[in-house]
Amino acid sequence: MSLEELSKLVEDGETEEAEELAAKLLKDGSDPLLMIEELTKTMGHVGDLFAKLEIFLPEIMLAGEALSGVVKVMEPYLDAAGGQQVKGKVILGVVKGDLHEIGKNIVGLILETNGFIVKDLGYDVDPLTFVKEAEAMDADFIGASSLMTTTMPRQKEIIEILLDKGIRDKFKVIIGGAPTSQMWADEIGADLYCKDAKSTPDALTALLA
Template identity: 65%
Template sequence: MSIEELCKAVERGDQEESKQIARQLIDGGVNPLNIISSLTEVMESIGDKFSRLEIFLPEMMMSGDAMAGVVQMMAPQIKAGEAGSTKGKVILGTVKGDLHEIGKNIVKLLLESNFFEVKDIGVDSDPVKFVKEAEAMGADIIGASSLMTTTMPHQKEIIDILKDQGLRDKYKVVIGGAPTSQEWADEIGADLYCPDAGSAPKLMAELLKIKVR
């Protein structure tokens, strides 16, 4: 079984087969992060096919579910690490109007496996909620995911609310999600843009000036 076969199974939206192949790959020593990165490419191509009307919502949904199933199956492998003290506290969510959660969930897994404490506030989260939850947690970082050009402005709203409430210097704001970019982060004044979940623990630790294993 190969990663290519896994990609095809996810593209077909075959949840059971996807999980089975992924299990075999993991047992054979393949790094879960390589699997995630290949499947992220598959999702990009699924999205492109969806925008060209070559596939429709049910197919995109099935592929999304297949990838989510694989990530869930691999979670214990990714999380396996010795216990350590918290490197930083993170409020993590997907912004208002946006229900995409696969990327956010991967970010959560990788942060937790690198000794960050994460409170996941879920999808469709109001900007005010990000700030309230950060205050309640005593968070160091607010992480906001957006997968749609139409919901990206809500990342900016979080920063605007922090400024309005005189809290901007209290938190580092980190953004991510396929349509976001360094340019967008600069434009809205975010502290960090992460292109993928793999880089997030290291970049976020650097942001807090903490060394990650």
């Protein structure tokens, strides 16, 4: 019973078995954050196999479903926040044209369990909607996820809208997702790039300090 076996079950899209093994590993004391880190690597590998035409869309879908199942099992183990004071308000979503939501869901979960209030707008979210929702919530942060090189420009559009409206300073814009980088964040003028969910709560807290 190991993390490698769990990775293999997720890669193979064996949802039920993956959920069972995850439950057992967590019960035996495995660190859920370490699990997320490993499984993110697994999904990167799945993506590489897809790019090399060694597997096809149905297999990726099954792997995605298995990972989502494992994340559900993990939820109670991440719940460390009870009674903490609110650290900040976050509007979170996946940008327009992009349906990859698993990473965003993990980020939302980890932020909530670390004392942030999160409004999750889901996936395929229009840049203007991020801005309108952030204004309505009086949010501290706008978190935008993009998993495809073709949808990364939508992150930039969010910042452009904020600039056009003269409200750029009101919100910290946080970007993430596998193809994004610090270099991209600098290029588009985002306030922060986070490479994984684990580092996000502390990075956000530091930005407000």
